[in-house]
Amino acid sequence: MTKRQTMTCSHLVELLSDYHSGALDTKTAARVRWHLLMCRGCRGYLAQLRSTVATVGRIRGDELDPMFRDRLLAAFRDWR
Template identity: 35%
Template sequence: MKIRRSWGRRGGGHEMTCQQAVNHITAYLDGALAGRDRDKLERHLEECPHCWEHLKQIEATIRVAGAGPGDDLDPLAREDLLEIYRRWRADQRPVD
């Protein structure tokens, strides 16, 4: 990933909010973010030191944690973790 950071540059504003950027970081790191969203995120990361730092923190977490237990995880524990994640994710949705 080659992102040119130009912090402090004043320009036409962001096409993506920090909240949107944070929501796309995982997909970006997984290589699952493509097209316009990827371009917008990369432009945002070039201009936003806070989101750039968040990206670096996620990358460091992935490096430290390595591959998760995957198939070694007990099926009931896996289901519990998925349910916790689903509840957390539902709480993160914006209220209209």
């Protein structure tokens, strides 16, 4: 990869959700994979994301306190 194609950790963090869900184009996904090969910290961040998604995915809606659910939805309403 050329210097222009090198991805910073902060740029990778912005793309990681889309990478995890398979929403990135082929070229960008390849750049993310390359960065992950070279960066132990970002591999750890991806592992945390995967763990969080798996854990949250097991929570049923009726298990959440309604006030907590409202706060959570409000926090992410304008995200992205």
